[in-house]
Amino acid sequence: MYYLGIDLGGTNIAAGIVDEKLNIVAKASVPTGAQRGIDVVMDDMAALCKKLLADNNLTIADMAYAGIASPGTCNSATGVVEFSNNIVMYNYPIAKVLSEKLGIEKVYIDNDANSAALAEALVGSAKGASCAVMITLGTGVGGGIVIDGKIYSGFNHAGAELGHIVIEKDGRQCTCGRRGCWETYSSATGLINMTKEKMAEAKDSLMWELCGGIDTVSGKTAFQAKRKGDKAGAEVVDMYVSYLACGLTNVINVFQPEVLCIGGGVCNEGEYLMAPLREIVGKENFARNSDKQTTITRATLGNDAGIIGAAALGL
Amino acid sequence: MYYLGIDLGGTNIAAGIVDEKLNIVAKASVPTGAQRGIDVVMDDMAALCKKLLADNNLTIADMAYAGIASPGTCNSATGVVEFSNNIVMYNYPIAKVLSEKLGIEKVYIDNDANSAALAEALVGSAKGASCAVMITLGTGVGGGIVIDGKIYSGFNHAGAELGHIVIEKDGRQCTCGRRGCWETYSSATGLINMTKEKMAEAKDSLMWELCGGIDTVSGKTAFQAKRKGDKAGAEVVDMYVSYLACGLTNVINVFQPEVLCIGGGVCNEGEYLMAPLREIVGKENFARNSDKQTTITRATLGNDAGIIGAAALGL
Numbered sequence: 281m282y283y284l285g286i287d288l289g290g291t292n293i294a295a296g297i298v299d300e301k302l303n304i305v306a307k308a309s310v311p312t313g314a315q316r317g318i319d320v321v322m323d324d325m326a327a328l329c330k331k332l333l334a335d336n337n338l339t340i341a342d343m344a345y346a347g348i349a350s351p352g353t354c355n356s357a358t359g360v361v362e363f364s365n366n367i368v369m370y371n372y373p374i375a376k377v378l379s380e381k382l383g384i385e386k387v388y389i390d391n392d393a394n395s396a397a398l399a400e401a402l403v404g405s406a407k408g409a410s411c412a413v414m415i416t417l418g419t420g421v422g423g424g425i426v427i428d429g430k431i432y433s434g435f436n437h438a439g440a441e442l443g444h445i446v447i448e449k450d451g452r453q454c455t456c457g458r459r460g461c462w463e464t465y466s467s468a469t470g471l472i473n474m475t476k477e478k479m480a481e482a483k484d485s486l487m488w489e490l491c492g493g494i495d496t497v498s499g500k501t502a503f504q505a506k507r508k509g510d511k512a513g514a515e516v517v518d519m520y521v522s523y524l525a526c527g528l529t530n531v532i533n534v535f536q537p538e539v540l541c542i543g544g545g546v547c548n549e550g551e552y553l554m555a556p557l558r559e560i561v562g563k564e565n566f567a568r569n570s571d572k573q574t575t576i577t578r579a580t581l582g583n584d585a586g587i588i589g590a591a592a593l594g595l
Numbered sequence: 596m597y598y599l600g601i602d603l604g605g606t607n608i609a610a611g612i613v614d615e616k617l618n619i620v621a622k623a624s625v626p627t628g629a630q631r632g633i634d635v636v637m638d639d640m641a642a643l644c645k646k647l648l649a650d651n652n653l654t655i656a657d658m659a660y661a662g663i664a665s666p667g668t669c670n671s672a673t674g675v676v677e678f679s680n681n682i683v684m685y686n687y688p689i690a691k692v693l694s695e696k697l698g699i700e701k702v703y704i705d706n707d708a709n710s711a712a713l714a715e716a717l718v719g720s721a722k723g724a725s726c727a728v729m730i731t732l733g734t735g736v737g738g739g740i741v742i743d744g745k746i747y748s749g750f751n752h753a754g755a756e757l758g759h760i761v762i763e764k765d766g767r768q769c770t771c772g773r774r775g776c777w778e779t780y781s782s783a784t785g786l787i788n789m790t791k792e793k794m795a796e797a798k799d800s801l802m803w804e805l806c807g808g809i810d811t812v813s814g815k816t817a818f819q820a821k822r823k824g825d826k827a828g829a830e831v832v833d834m835y836v837s838y839l840a841c842g843l844t845n846v847i848n849v850f851q852p853e854v855l856c857i858g859g860g861v862c863n864e865g866e867y868l869m870a871p872l873r874e875i876v877g878k879e880n881f882a883r884n885s886d887k888q889t890t891i892t893r894a895t896l897g898n899d900a901g902i903i904g905a906a907a908l909g910l
Contacts, residue, residue, distance in 0.1 A: 353882065362885065362886075363884060363885070409750070410750050411749060411750055423849075427742065427747065432742065433851070434726060434850055434851025434852060435724070435725050435726055435851060435852065435853040435887065435889075436851050436882060436885050436886075436887035437851075438851050438882035438885050438887075439848070439849060439850050439851035439882075440849065441849065441881045441882075442848075442849060444845075444848040444881045445760065445848060445849065446762055446841055446844070446845055447761055447762065447763075447764055448762075448763060448764045449763045449766075449837075449838065451764075456881055457878075458844070458879050522764075523764065526761050526764055529761070529773070530759075530760045530761055533754070533756040533757075533759040533760060534754060534755065534756065534757060534760065534849065535749055535754050536748070536749025536750060536751050536752075536753050537749060537750065538750040563772075564772065564773050566753065566756045566759045566771055567668065567751060567753035567754075567756075569678060570668065570678070570751050570753050571677075571751075572750065572751035573751075
């Protein structure tokens with residue numbers, strides 16, 4: 281028996297056939313084309329799943345259930361996406377729609393960040409952890425919480441918004457309306473903003489040469505410059521690490537998870553990022569004298585986490 | 596059948612006989628005298644329990660179990676207080692010690708803030724909530740998290756330190772070693788510090804008259820002054836409310852608890868405090884457009900929460 285896992289992303293819809301050990305047997309994807317509206321997107325999602333099954337000589341009857349990892353506030357009890365502003369949905373019965381289109385009885389849903397955290401907790405970097413928290417450093421700072429193998433998202437399914445913990449009161453403007461949210465500092469977007477601001481101050485910084493101009497700054501620019509001995513680049517990296525460590529320490533003081541895993545492109549800096557983070561968190565976390573310390577590590581499932589997490593939603 | 600609930604506090608040891616509906620049938624207390632060391636304190640705790648039982652014509656055999664709400668990091672699985680700096684304990688097998696002194700087989704333990712939250716979630720202000728968070732505004736800002744009727748405190752039992760979320764990076768010095776922790780702003784201590792600082796600036800403030808001098812400032816001083824139209828007092832209250840609302844919004848964005856209850860002396864200000872808090876949190880929380888909003892309310896069990904929570908630890 282297999283599970284059908286679907287990761288509904290802003291850019292692509294990815295679907296995977298997943299076995300009982302949560303290995304992906306086969307996967308495929310199509311562009312989301314979110315601007316066309318959710319009804320058309322769902323037609324494409326169903327067609328993608330049917331083609332994936334056919335290409336692998338399977339039928340929908342071979343799937344125990346389907347799971348969807350979706351953006352937005354996902355009511356896992358009702359199968360309804362209550363609100364999503366990326367792919368626009370408002371009280372959209374996404375599970376029922378897919379169920380009818382595919383002719384499969386059981387369709388489970390949850391938020392994409394929560395689903396990715398579930399995948400990491402079951403078969404990824406946090407495998408076997410009694411409590412696991414996943415942080416994703418992307419356009420924003422995403423959060424997912426898994427306790428005893430179950431996603432925690434609060435009584436209204438809207439919790440785990442770890443990026444929206446204010447760490448600098450009255451600080452940088454956040455898209456959520458507040459000021460000083462962790463994600464304004466520690467997302468890839470935050471890093472790019474810090475880099476641009478420093479470049480505007482430091483006209484002789486190597487960062488100008490490395491990225492080719494202010495409009496092509498990336499999350500790598502400051503790290504590359506620091507590695508080459510650039511002072512301004514080092515200042516950006518040190519500031520970024522300081523804010524990221526502050527937010528991670530907050531999360532650890534709240535959850536004391538067995539594993540805290542970090543995903544997103546910024547993590548490609550590897551130990552160059554992780555080592556100083558561990559050092560600061562190790563010094564600052566409230567339980568620093570405890571024999572048991574949270575393991576801080578990179579997420580390992582990458583883009584597959586959504587598919588695997590979606591496929592695990594019915595377990 | 597009854598449960599024996601013990602609240603081991605910095606000032607007093609309180610013990611209660613609690614029935615199956617978690618009502619306190621009888622209670623008594625003695626001073627802790629923590630400076631005498633934990634061994635002597637435990638003698639007094641056992642004597643207190645024995646006297647309480649005798650005074651109520653009961654014996655230890657009438658108790659299904661005993662529970663202890665203790666300060667510090669309490670390993671509920673082993674019955675050991677791993678670390679407490681208030682009443683000094685380091686890997687102290689408190690459950691075993693009380694078990695032997697009282698001749699009762701089962702003794703459960705947990706942290707005092709967690710136990711109080713459990714009591715509120717079971718029979719207090721958060722009764723029946725699928726997820727409840729309790730915040731206590733005292734010397735520090737205490738936190739307790741109850742999910743599906745169970746205390747959540749992380750894999751090492753040291754979590755739920757909600758007061759140690761930094762909300763102003765590089766801000767006020769906290770006793771935990773970090774700077775800018777929520778508790779440095781929103782505890783009663785934080786309120787008193789803010790009041791003193793404002794009084795030093797505003798020599799003509801009514802606050803001087805109300806409290807009788809800088810050394811007798813209390814958590815009530817600024818609230819009293821604001822009520823009487825004092826500008827400086829109003830500024831202190833508004834600043835205090837702003838920081839408290841910031842931290843509460845953080846907690847709600849993370850947990851989206853069905854109920855968030857607030858305890859501690861500052862709450863005696865009642866709706867004068869709660870109404871503006873609800874207004875700010877209602878505007879700022881990430882899920883403000885959801886149909887389901889966290890109920891923010893005062894804790895109702897007061898000083899009994901520790902006894903009741905302790906008595907509920909074995910349920």
